[in-house]
Amino acid sequence: MSQEIEIEFKNLLTEKEYMRMLEGLPFEKESFTEQTNYYFETEDMQLKENGAALRIRHKGDSWTMTLKEPHPEGLLETHDTIDERQADQWIQNRGAKQPNITKQLEAMGIDSADLRFLGSLATRRREIDYKNTTVTLDYSRYFQVQDYELEIEANSKAQGETVFEELLDRFSIPKRETKNKIRRFYEARMQSD
Known part of the structure; x- marks a missing residue:
């Protein structure tokens, strides 16, 4: 199964x-x-209740469906590679079950047929390798919102936290409580309804 922490x-x-x-x-x-993220949820917000999120990401010529679930070390990501036609079907709420993600959804008691397309979030991403981490600067647009974000991805919490603290200090940036993109997307969507 295609999974990572x-x-x-x-x-x-x-x-x-x-x-x-x-x-x-x-x-x-x-x-x-x-890259553009296309987000999905059930009418009664079952993914959110499980602390999970489902997206299809279009980046370059690739389309990847990813389910994110809570994990003690961070987030467990389960992936299925799909094509543009399959992505289109999902966006039209007619998506076919995917082998890895369907298994995880069923473990949460969620039927993939109940998932609905919510909208999309477009990001202009810049990345560099920096001190054994990946440093990312994102500029994202969704609904009437534009935001800017620093992300540090690491193989260990200790290394990631060290680089994160160093960069915030170096650039005199206050640490801000930052929700992930899908949470920000949900909040903006609720305000736009």
């Missing part, structure tokens, strides 16, 4: 903080990737 640290940034980090770290200024 995601250990990450996040902090929302102001546009000025984002620009300072973009200029102060060795990012290639004109090099970025565009």
Whole structure:
């Protein structure tokens, strides 16, 4: 099964903080990737009740469906690779069951036929390898919202936290309680209804 544990640290940034980090770290200024996340949930929010989230990510020529679930070390991510036609079917609420994700959903008592497309979030992402972590600067757009975010992905909590604290200190950025993208997406969606 295609699974991994995601250990990450996040902090929302102001546009000025984002620009300072973009200029102060060795990012290639004109090099970025565009990706779009398409989010799904049941009418009665069963995924949210389980602390889980489901998305399809379109990045370049690839489409990946990912289920994120709580895990003691971070988040357990379960993946299925799909194609554009399958993604389209999911967005039209006619998605076919996927081998890895369906198994995880069924363990939570969720029928994939009950999932509905909620909307999308587009991100312009810049990434660098930095002190045995991946440092990411994201600029995201969803509903009427634009936000900027620092993400540190690491193989261990200790390493990730060290780099996270160092960068916040180096760029004089206050630590902010930062919800993950899907939570921010849900809140913006509720406000737009």
